[in-house]
Amino acid sequence: MESKEIKTFSWKAQVIKHKGQNRIAVYFEMIPELVQRLKKIFGARWSASLKTWHLPDTPDNRIRFKIESDENKLSGKTEDIHQFTLWLQSKRYGNNTVKTYVNALKTFLTFFQHKSISEINNNDVIVFNNDFLLKNGLSSSYQNQVVNALKLFFKTQSSIRIDANLIHRPKNEKLLPNVLSKEEVKLILNAPRNVKHKAMLCLIYSCGLRRSELLNLKIIHVDSKRKLLIIKQSKGKKDRVVPLSERIILQLQDYYRVYRPKEWLFEGQNKIEQYSERSLGNVLTQALVVAKIKKPVTLHWLRHSYATHLLENGTDLRYIQEILGHSSSKTTEIYTHVSTKSLQNIKSPFDDLDI
Numbered sequence: 001m002e003s004k005e006i007k008t009f010s011w012k013a014q015v016i017k018h019k020g021q022n023r024i025a026v027y028f029e030m031i032p033e034l035v036q037r038l039k040k041i042f043g044a045r046w047s048a049s050l051k052t053w054h055l056p057d058t059p060d061n062r063i064r065f066k067i068e069s070d071e072n073k074l075s076g077k078t079e080d081i082h083q084f085t086l087w088l089q090s091k092r093y094g095n096n097t098v099k100t101y102v103n104a105l106k107t108f109l110t111f112f113q114h115k116s117i118s119e120i121n122n123n124d125v126i127v128f129n130n131d132f133l134l135k136n137g138l139s140s141s142y143q144n145q146v147v148n149a150l151k152l153f154f155k156t157q158s159s160i161r162i163d164a165n166l167i168h169r170p171k172n173e174k175l176l177p178n179v180l181s182k183e184e185v186k187l188i189l190n191a192p193r194n195v196k197h198k199a200m201l202c203l204i205y206s207c208g209l210r211r212s213e214l215l216n217l218k219i220i221h222v223d224s225k226r227k228l229l230i231i232k233q234s235k236g237k238k239d240r241v242v243p244l245s246e247r248i249i250l251q252l253q254d255y256y257r258v259y260r261p262k263e264w265l266f267e268g269q270n271k272i273e274q275y276s277e278r279s280l281g282n283v284l285t286q287a288l289v290v291a292k293i294k295k296p297v298t299l300h301w302l303r304h305s306y307a308t309h310l311l312e313n314g315t316d317l318r319y320i321q322e323i324l325g326h327s328s329s330k331t332t333e334i335y336t337h338v339s340t341k342s343l344q345n346i347k348s349p350f351d352d353l354d355i
Contacts, residue, residue, distance in 0.1 A: 013065035015057055016136070018047065022057035024065060025050065077109050080117060084153050092237070096212070101149040107132075108146060121161045125150065129170075140170040177304035179338045184293060185305055191287035199255040200266055200275070200283060203229075204299060206248040208306040208324050210235065211299045215274050217265040224249050231325070240325045307332070311339045 011028035018025075028034055035053075038044050041064075043056040055061050074081065081102060088098045111132050112120055133143050147169050154164040180188070185205060192198040204214050213231050221230040227244045234240065261267050266275040284299055303324070310320050321332040 013067055015062075015067060016050075016054065018050065018054060023054040024057050024061050024067065025052050025054045026065065027052055074106065074109055074113070077117060080157070081105060081109070084156060087156055088152070094237075100145055101152065104142075104146045104149040105153050108150060117157060118159050119161065122163060122166050125162070125167055140172070143170045176338050177308070177334060178295075178297075178301045179308045180295075180297065180301055180305045182309060184291075184295075185302070185309075187291035187293060188284075188287050188297070188302075191290035192283065195255050195258050196266065197283045197287070199251055200280060201287060201302070202248060202251055205302040205306050206245055207242045208303045208310075209242075210303060211277060211280060215264075215266065215277065215280065218263055219261060219265055222252060222265065224253075234325055236325075236327060238325060240322070242323050304335075304338075307335045308338055311335050 011026060011034075013024055013026045016023055016025045026038065038053050038055075041055055041061070044053060045055075046053055061067075084105065085098060085102050088101060093101070108128060109117070111128055112124060115124070128146075129143065132138075133146070147167055150167055151164045154160055154162050154167075189198065189202050189205060192201065200214060203209065204211075207229050209231070213234050216232070216234075217229075221232065222244070223230060224244070227246070227249065228241045229244050231240050231242065259267070262271060264274040267273065268275050268279070280299065284297065288295075288297055307320055307324055310323075311317070317329065317332055317336075320335070321329055324332060326332045
C-alpha cells in the first residue's frame with residue numbers, strides 16, 4: 001500500500017509503544033476502502049484499547065506513511081546527546097540509569113525537533129507534558145524520569161532559555177505494592193523443573209532481591225558459613241548483606257553441583273557472561289503458566305511479597321528496611337498498608353446484622 005494511494009483521505013501516522021513493542025498507529029476516518037487496504041499490509045492489527053489500526057515499525061512502513069526516523073528528527077542535537085551520555089557515565093550513573101535518561105531526553109528533543117536546544121523554554125516542558133505524556137497515557141513515573149533527565153541535561157548546557165530548577169515534577173501517585181499470598185508464591189517457586197530456574201526464583205523471593213541484584217551476583221558473594229548473601233553496588237551504589245535461609249543454601253548447593261558456575265552465580269549460555277534479563281523474565285513467565293496464575297506478576301512482585309510476609313511474621317520495619325536496601329524508612333512503611341495480619345483481626349459490623 002503506497003502513501004500516494006490514500007492521498008484523498010485524511011490520515012495521520014505515528015510510532016507508538018504497544019504491549020512493549022514499537023508499532024505504527026494509523027489514525028483515519030473509518031472508510032471501508034482504506035480499511036481493506038490496511039488489512040493487506042503484513043502484520044496490520046486492530047487494537048480495541050487504542051481504537052486504531054497499527055502496523056509493525058519497519059523501514060518500509062515508515063517510508064509508506066512518511067514517518068521520519070528518530071535520527072533525522074534529532075539532526076543537529078546528536079552531539080549534545082552524546083556529550084550528555086559521557087557526562088552521566090563520568091558521574092558513575094548505572095548503565096540502566098544512563099540508558100533511561102538518554103532515551104527520555106531523546107523523546108523530549110524529538111518532540112521539539114524543529115526547535116534548537118537554545119530555543120527551548122520552561123513553557124515547552126508544560127506543552128510536552130500535556131500534548132505528549134498525558135495525551136498518550138504515559139505514567140507519572142515515566143514523567144519523573146523525563147524530569148530527571150531534563151534537569152541534568154539542561155544544567156550541562158550553556159546559552160539556554162530554560163531554568164532547570166523550575167521544571168516541576170508530577171504529583172506523587174500513592175500506589176500500593178503488588179503482593180502475592182504465600183500459597184501463590186509456593187505455586188510459582190515449585191513450577192520450574194529446571195534446578196537453575198528454580199534456584200533463581202527462590203533466591204529472589206527468599207532474599208527480597210531486585211532483578212539486577214540477582215543477575216549481578218557472583219559465587220564469592222554467597223557466604224554459606226555465615227548464612228549471608230553479599231550484594232555489591234546495588235541501587236544508589238550501595239553494598240549490603242542479607243540473611244540466607246538454611247533451605248535456600250541447600251538449594252544453591254544442589255544447583256552448584258549440577259551447573260558448576262565459574263564466576264557469575266547464574267551464567268548465560270556463554271559461560272563468561274551473566275544470565276540475561278530477558279531469559280530471567282521468560283523463566284517467570286513459564287512458571288506462571290505452569291502454576292496457572294493469571295495475574296500480571298513481575299519479578300518485583302516476589303520482592304514485595306517477601307517484605308510483606310516478613311512484616312506479617314513480626315519482623316521489625318527497621319530490619320526490613322536494611323534487608324531491602326531502602327534509603328528511607330518511608331519507602332519501607334508502605335508495606336504496612338498491604339499487610340493483612342492486622343486487617344484480618346478487624347471484625348466487620350456487618351457480621352452483627354441478622355440478615
